[in-house]
Amino acid sequence: MRVKFLSVLALVCLQALAPAVKAQAFPQKPIKLIVPFAPGGSTDMVARLLAERMSPILGQSVVVENRAGVGGVLGADAVAKASPDGYTLLMGTVSTHGASPAVYKKIPYDAAKDFEPITNVMSVPSVLTVHPKLPVKNLQEFVALAKASPGKYSYGSPGNGSLGHANVENLLQLAGIKLLHVPYKGGGPALNDALAGQIDALTDNLPSTLPHIQAGRLRPLALLSPQRSKLLPDLPTYKESGYPDLDEGGWFGLLAPAKTPRAVVLRLNEAAHQAMQDPAFKARAETIDGIAMANTPEQFGDQIKRALARYQRIAKSANIQID
Template sequence: MFRREVLTLAALATLSGAAFAQAYPSRPVKLQVPFAPGGTTDIIARVMSEPLGKELGQSVVVENKAGGGGVVGATEFARAAPDGYMLAMATVSTTAANPAINPKISYNPLTDFIAITNIAATPNVIAVHPSFPAKDYKGFVAELKKNPGKYSYASSGTGAIGHLQTELFKSLAGVFMTHIPYRGAGPALNDTVAGQVPIIFDNLPSALPFINTGKLVPIVVAAPQRLSALPNVPTFKDVGLEPVNRMAYYGLLAPKGTPADIVNKVHGAAMKALADPAVRKRIEDTGSLIVANTPAQFTEQIKAELGVYKQVVEKQKLKLD
């Protein structure tokens, strides 16, 4: 008798969970961006929000929660209710670079989040203000070596991918620049374009409009091969620094404990949204590459990237400022 009651309760729980997932979403869904508006994470999120909401049948509202190179937002998201009504953008900064360098982070990117899909991968670029004395890679490095400590660089935050990649570049190239962290790529770009900081290491989608209008000068890119948008700009592999040649990713996360049916529903909606040629074009026009992988594949990608940056931090003896 007891066994029959247990089985009945289990069946009811399964049915209620399935019914909940079928009803989801019954109200708007928030999509958290852990950076200020204007950066690549924000751009990709806003491109995806409308088509994702269309496929889910409810509005998807982008919410910016900046600070700590993405840590403030990611920490808050790790405590979100696992009901599918709060999703978040996953970045290398929040799931790999920052956790690798910051021992005080209270979340574990491998256990506190559920990976849904990597939407897109993007190249990164070192760019300078037009007033900088050099306009190409050789001259850039020569200028830094001639004037150690004279120049500073902007990033989207301490522990963010731009910070760790620049520190790795500094170590391998034998140069020195002072790090100026911001609350996101948007503010960092604004100050670099204004000439308040001469150098930035940023994701291509947010930097490219300024490069195209001559407000920033590209020096070197982190990409598998030279980019059609910047055919004359070398990759880090071209200049002999292949370890720095890593791309960023922008994906979707759910809090741990989110029912699998909801995760699958969001994944399916994202795949349909990314199958739309208009949506793909908007993302690809930023210089990004569509990935659209499975939850399992994205989980492995996050795990691998975290391992890489842990090795970088250990090898280069990097610490928070």
């Protein structure tokens, strides 16, 4: 009986140690980090920066793969349906876990239930710019110009239902103005037409537009961020310009498929936070005005819930809905 008891006790102890052993053993092969947007954008930039720093910490390559389409939906869905083993991750954004679920009638994943949040990584402000031909120097003057001629002036977005579309529509509601929406197939074409003066206004992540602002090819009016940019210290935020509801910029966070083991989630959280402390990571983040957003899986989950609620409210009030 004593031998049998000791055998059972040993089995119980081994089962209790299993999660810790599994966490120590992870990863045993390269990890795929899916970016749900095209190469070269802010999401891609942050993902590659994180992957480069996480690889030596984990002892395995973290390989970035771009799967663009439908406002980030295609890439996010691929991760939602992947094996929950920690080897396929998503660089999620306010688009994949905020705007897109709010505006698309049919979306193949549940942003709240089909993922395990790991950690937020970085927040990057977006900026409203206009072509220099417009006789405005700040947001108040732009609003006055638009009110004087409803529907005359245009703004571009990366597409119907995109984050840029939702954010500008939110401004239009709050300011009581009308602009002509010109949707594009991606942020690049919208930026090109903004530079050419084919559209009057554009909202985009600051890293994408900063070189053109500095060269005088675009004029910044307001920053979507809780604080001013170190790169454009004279540019006021939306809140400072009279729109306190517009105070959160875009963020980029790490997610895994739902039911990924807790021990694996925590190992990835630890590795990501360690990577974000790397001096090279911090230095690169400063060049794009990125704000580190390291947090727990639970805190990141709460951020996602708030983003979903906010953009559902915007989509409903602006009647933005896509089949």
